[in-house]
Amino acid sequence: MEAALQFERQRILAARGWENDPDRRKVVRELLSERLRLAYLWSYAKHRGRDRAVERTRTALLRTAHTLGQIPDGSSFLSWLFFELRRAGGPAGSRISSSGCPEPWRITALAERALPSKDLDQHIDHCGACRHLLDDYRFFLSDAHDPALVERSSWPRAVEDLERFLEGYFGDAPHAEITGKRSLRDRLPLLRLSGSRLIAAGVVTIAATGVLLMLTQNLRQRDHLAQRPRDGSTLKQVTKVAPPIGPRLEHMDGVSASRNGEQLIFSWREFTGADRYRVTFFSAKLDTLHRSAPLRATDYQVPVAQLREFVPGASYLYKIEAMRETEPLGTSGFVPFGQ
Numbered sequence: 529m530e531a532a533l534q535f536e537r538q539r540i541l542a543a544r545g546w547e548n549d550p551d552r553r554k555v556v557r558e559l560l561s562e563r564l565r566l567a568y569l570w571s572y573a574k575h576r577g578r579d580r581a582v583e584r585t586r587t588a589l590l591r592t593a594h595t596l597g598q599i600p601d602g603s604s605f606l607s608w609l610f611f612e613l614r615r616a617g618g619p620a621g622s623r624i625s626s627s628g629c630p631e632p633w634r635i636t637a638l639a640e641r642a643l644p645s646k647d648l649d650q651h652i653d654h655c656g657a658c659r660h661l662l663d664d665y666r667f668f669l670s671d672a673h674d675p676a677l678v679e680r681s682s683w684p685r686a687v688e689d690l691e692r693f694l695e696g697y698f699g700d701a702p703h704a705e706i707t708g709k710r711s712l713r714d715r716l717p718l719l720r721l722s723g724s725r726l727i728a729a730g731v732v733t734i735a736a737t738g739v740l741l742m743l744t745q746n747l748r749q750r751d752h753l754a755q756r757p758r759d760g761s762t763l764k765q766v767t768k769v770a771p772p773i774g775p776r777l778e779h780m781d782g783v784s785a786s787r788n789g790e791q792l793i794f795s796w797r798e799f800t801g802a803d804r805y806r807v808t809f810f811s812a813k814l815d816t817l818h819r820s821a822p823l824r825a826t827d828y829q830v831p832v833a834q835l836r837e838f839v840p841g842a843s844y845l846y847k848i849e850a851m852r853e854t855e856p857l858g859t860s861g862f863v864p865f866g867q
């Protein structure tokens with residue numbers, strides 16, 4: 529793997545688990561923030577409307593953040609974001625490749641790197657779907673090149689909008705208590721292992737710590753720069769927002785939600801160790817519109833009429849949490865609600 533891709537891979541690994549760690553939120557925010565222009569302009573070229581393009585970009589940004597763990601080793605972050613953008617367009621965009629085709633990221637890699645591959649070239653010659661995918665990705669990389677389109681797209685306004693959105697999700701929570709920062713060691717997941725597995729775990733931990741150290745040092749340096757007073761006076765007190773205290777929450781997979789007439793229907797996979805679940809439904813601004821009682825089942829229905837201010841077609845988010853009694857074990861994070 530070449531160096532640039534490898535470095536990006538390290539950033540992706542460092543961003544995973546951002547749901548429970550402010551330092552990691554900074555990394556994921558940075559990764560997404562660097563790609564806003566490409567994502568927005570491509571969406572604008574598809575919709576020719578600012579609001580819908582912003583909407584689609586937001587959905588793809590969130591999905592990308594929640595699927596960091598699924599990015600294959602050889603795939604670039606940008607390719608992954610591109611796939612999520614296509615998926616965010618609805619069911620038509622979600623069929624990215626058909627059976628018999630190479631994985632989509634191998635196709636898009638052709639536009640990013642000069643990887644000579646006879647097999648891929650031959651496949652593309654004969655497969656319209658993959659050729660179309662590659663063309664679309666090249667168009668995406670070209671910054672949606674038509675200058676008139678860029679002009680019309682009101683990008684300067686859209687970027688403000690999107691940066692605010694990222695700040696809302698991945699910025700430091702303003703309501704968190706202000707205390708000293710916990711040490712890096714405290715923030716590493718607890719290892720409950722014994723015997724020879726401990727040695728293996730040790731090796732993994734050392735490797736992971738290396739990456740984390742590199743990244744947190746980088747972030748700290750930037751914090752330092754940001755906090756350095758311009759008038760030359762000394763900074764008396766540096767306050768830091770503490771990461772959430774408590775057990776690390778696992779990510780819940782297999783969650784889904786849909787609207788069926790007058791009912792919203794949620795379902796999720798059983799979560800090992802959990803004996804109850806909770807569903808929370810939010811507006812796009814993260815106001816809570818509905819919060820379920822603790823649930824034993826792995827699905828839940830709520831009549832639309834019970835939600836405050838539900839508007840069909842507007843954008844919403846939901847979150848599923850898994851608990852053992854009152855102790856939280858897992859969370860889906862914020863998931864965009866598709867209607």
Ligand SMILES: [Zn+2]
Nearest residue numbers: 629655657658
């Ligand atoms: Zn194909």
